[in-house]
Amino acid sequence: MIAFRTVSILSKFHRLSSSVWSLSSTTARYKHSSSGNNNPRSGRRESGNTHHGKFETGTNVDLGKEKDVESESLNILDDNEYDTIVSSAMHVTNQKLLNIHNVIVLQPYVKWGPKKVKDIKPENQLAESESLIRTLNWNVEVSLKVPLENMDRKLIFGSGKLDELREIINNCNSSGRPITCIFVSKGTLKFVQKLSLSKFFGIPVMDRYSVVVQILRLHAKTTEAKLQVALAEIPYIWSQLRDMELQGSVGQNLYLTDSQKMMLKKREKRIQIELERLRTHRELLRNKRKQKQYPVIAIVGYTNCGKTSLIKALTDEASLQPKNQLFATLDVTAHAGLLPCRLEVLYMDTVGFMSDIPTALIECFVATLEDALEADVIVHVQDVSHDDWILQRTHVENTLKNLLKSIRRNDDDVTLDNVINVGNKIDLVDEKSRDFNDLITVSSTTLSGMNDLMIKVEDLLLKATDRLKITIRVPMGGDEMQWLYKNSAVTSSDADPKDNQKILLHVVISRTALDQFKHHFISGGRKG
Ligand SMILES: Nc1nc2c(ncn2[C@@H]2O[C@H](COP(=O)(O)OP(=O)(O)OP(=O)(O)O)[C@@H](O)[C@H]2O)c(=O)[nH]1
């Protein structure tokens, strides 16, 4: 199991009006674009024998049966008894339209003593916690960071702070905007802590785990994403039950009969089996893609750093909609684009990472990142306009390394190969502070730096995949020409100024294919 505290995840935010658990096509979608778009960055030009468009992974390759497969998988999630349990354990709901909450956001942090950790500054953690609440379209009425010596108390806060908070809440209530929910922004609170706090204040209390799960429930579009979220809920319910039983508080509002516990175990097992099935399909899809030899560039990074925006800038794909929300992207999706040499590639959008997300929640999503780690090139996007971008960068790097270790079952230190570090949102950085050493700085909004980035991606990709960019002179319409169209990426061609029976083909070709070409057509004219 992976021991780290970060997450990354899934796709576009459905407005609150969208159906949270509605059926959505999750089969290996490959949308063939028929538009006559000739933008050089976009993979959607019309030409020869290549395919352009957008893949969605995470899914099933048999297009004919996709609907059946999806509805079968989603049937597992349909269970009223479970809905009641999860709602009492973590206050999350399946409702399409969430009740709007007026929230007091409390960011506890250990300011002194042995439990103090060096991490993101509390004020930035607080800002991130507020963003989580706003992502749900809830109102942040009050937000406070609260220094503590440790987080172990039953009511978390000391008596003085509790009185202060009660007064703040009472003031809000009497001013006509009553507080309806307390968000204590800590990974997971113990059940007894939530229960005691909620009794003390008379309103529900949520922790980071449950708020993130509620966001994921809203943003999950594909069957795989929905199953992953559903799986992520179960360890939380078990841990709350354990807490409660340890406290001897049986009979409180989270009591499960033996048959309900059995139901929970069965649900967990069935979701795991279903996910395994979907992942086997994804593996097939990945192999198919390899057969077609699409080079893959994975875009990874902290949530909200601009991954989706960068892909939009690189591919000009209009359907991509970046959102100023956390965990907007939950599904790994692939988007076709062209490098400057006109080689077609797939850019893979991935789930964003976030610190202080409990391991159990992460583990359900890391599998979606395996695709990213298999990519030929990884672009690590960093929001250099963010105060904590260095901590965020370290966080992402450590998570990816841990993931690699677990995939390779290797305890030694691993290095991430083929990574390009990109500093995004440079337009928001003061001109005098724009020196970022090893980063290629870009703005996905103004498109500045995009050409440099593409050249860097192309260089690294050609190296990583052992491809060469060369020009070959061949007889017009001959076997050599046909062979090259079949076995390499012909990116453009020119008439040969010296011989009108010949043509100059500009190709991107693997070293192996070039050797085969030489072997077959040893007498053919060549030009490097
Ligand atoms: N000013 C500025 N804003 C940007 C830039 N890139 C992205 N943004 C904004 O940052 C926000 C997040 O962008 P996304 O592309 O959705 O970020 P993401 O990394 O895909 O986020 P998740 O999918 O939630 O992890 C959006 O409001 C974007 O418009 C940039 O270069 N400059």
Ligand SMILES: [Mg+2]
């Ligand atoms: Mg995104």
